[in-house]
Amino acid sequence: MVKKIALFILISAFLNASEFDKNCLNCHGGDFKFHVIMKKYTLKYSSEEKIKEAIFGYLKEPIAEKSILPSEYIKKFGVKNKSTLDDETLRKMIDVYYKRFNLQSKLY
Amino acid sequence: MYSGERRSIIYVLGLYLSSTLLLIVTLFTGYYFYEQDQVLHDEKEILKRYATQVEERLSLLHEENDEKLEYPRFENFKSAIYDIDKNLIFSTLDEEVKKLDNNFFIKDSKSYLISPLSPYYMGAAYIVVQKETKDINILSNLIYIAIIVMFITIITSFFLVNLVLKPIRENIKLLDNFIKDTTHELNTPITAILTNIETIDSSNCNEKTLRKLERIKIASMSISNLYEDLVYLLLNHKTSLQNVDLNLSQIVLQRVEYFANMANMKKIEFVLDIKESVHFTADKQKMERLIDNILSNAIKYTNKATKIKIALDETHLTIEDGGKGMSKEELDKIFTRYLRFDKSQGGFGIGYSIVKSITEEYGMEIDIDSKPNKGTKVTLTW
Known part of the structure; x- marks a missing residue:
């Protein structure tokens, strides 16, 4: 039973990860500094819940006021396009993103 | 020591000592609380410095890009960080702090300071620092000082009491001498009266004179009694x-x-x-x-x-x-x-x-x- 559950978690993690590659890395590319963005969100929003909420809010409505990036950057490059992913997928992708790049789990 | 002198000394000493004691207790209590406050204030200041050290190290850590980040550890104190929703991020404390509302507190001989942080380096919104509490051992010292002060006060008060009682003592001595002299002068006439009454030949007296003599005898006996009592008292x-x-x-x-x-x-x-x-x-x-x-x-x-x-x-x-x-x-x-x-x-x-x-x-x-x-x-x- 334990083995089955462990296998299920492993498979779902793998599936989520590959979905993240498909849904996110497709556009952002390999050189996108995910960890820098996570640092900025952590610095501003602190907790996992608030960080995920802020990312979700921005991706659903990408406006300058909601962006974590400096206004000079936004003025120069503008905001990104609105995400086409449905809410559930979007939240899943944010979970994967948080899990992969959050600062807390790096601490030892 | 004249009669009542001991009581006077006890009253004056009691008054003097109780008022001095009250003053000492008030001063020492005030001093004790002031010192305790000072010690707590010092503890808080030290903890604030520690919190600043943690904050500095967290800000540096936040900029690092390594896969694993070592949480800052110090010899003098332990620390923990909590996010804005008060979830524990990382801790080196002996036990977890349940409530983050109290800014400073002491528990099990350990003092804690909870310092808010902004911006949230490493996601930390609160830094908790913990150190062993410095012993607040001023009470025993104060008790020693109080005993010494009381001892000096008691010695001083004996001198003061003697000084206060000196004029009263002199007056009483004067009065005693006066009564002694008066009593002494009473002895001879009383003895003379009583002896003479006893030797009167009552057969030559009429009834009226006899009654008068009887009254004189009784009155003389009363004085004689009084004389004896006074002698008894005066000779202590x-x-x-x-x-x-x-x-x-x-x-x-x-x-x-x-x-x-x-x-x-x-x-x-x-x-x-x-x-x-x-x-x-x-x-x-x-x-x-x-x-x-x-x-x-x-x-x-x-x-x-x-x-x-x-x-x-x-x-x-x-x-x-x-x-x-x-x-x-x-x-x-x-x-x-x-x-x-x-x-x-x-x-x-x-x-x-x-x-x-x-x-x-x-x-x-x-x-x-x-x-x-x-x-x-x-x-x-x-």
Whole structure:
């Protein structure tokens, strides 16, 4: 039973990860500094819940006021396009993103 | 030391010491709380510095891009960080802090400071720093100082009391000398009067003169009694002490005889129940003073045409009158020297004071049973 559950978690993690590659890395590319963005969100929003909420809010409505990036950057490059992913997928992708790049789990 | 001096010293010392003690307690309590506050303030300041150190290290850590980040650890203290929703991020504390509302607190000899953080380096919104509490051991030192101060105060107060009592002591000495001289001067005329009355040939006197002589004799006896009491007191009870085997029965009868005239004047009848040959080892003069004082009081305060019962056996002497008696409050103060409940009667109020000192000297117990308007019963037990 334990083995089955462990296998299920492993498979779902793998599936989520590959979905993240498909849904996110497709556009952002390999050189996108995910960890820098996570640092900025952590610095501003602190907790996992608030960080995920802020990312979700921005991706659903990408406006300058909601962006974590400096206004000079936004003025120069503008905001990104609105995400086409449905809410559930979007939240899943944010979970994967948080899990992969959050600062807390790096601490030892 | 004159009578009441000890009490005066105790009162003055009590007043002085209690006020000084109050002052010391107030000052030391204030100082103790101030010091305690100061120690806590210092602890808080140290913890604030530690929190700043953690913050600095977190800000540096936040900029690092390594896969694994080492949480800052320090020798002097331990720390933990919490996110904005008060979830624990990382901790090196001995136990988890449940509430983050209290800014500073001490628990199990450890002091804690919770310092808010912004921006949230590594996601930390709160830094908790913990260190071993410095011992607040000022109380024992304060107690030592207080004892020393009290000791000095007690010594000083003895000097002060002596200084305060010096003029009073001088006045009392002056008064004592005056009474001594007066008493001494009384002796010769009283003896002369009493001796001469005894030697008057009553057969040559008519009844009226005889009555007058009787009154003079009684009055002289009263003065003589007073004289004896005063001598007893002035010599501070240090009258010549010759403890011999006394026939108490005889002495009681003699004293009854001595007071017979005085009793006759008030038509008082003595009812005697005296057992023969009751012996007691004591000084004769003191025994006479003891019996005289109880008897003269009984005669003085009893009503006219009543009876005074006198009973003596091997262990008791009882003198019971049918006089005005005393209230409970009066009874409580009966042995106080110079205190008289009935100013209409003569005397200095020293009778029972003498009675008490003699009974104490010979290990006798004195029991006074008195009811207002019914009479007084004095029982000596040995």
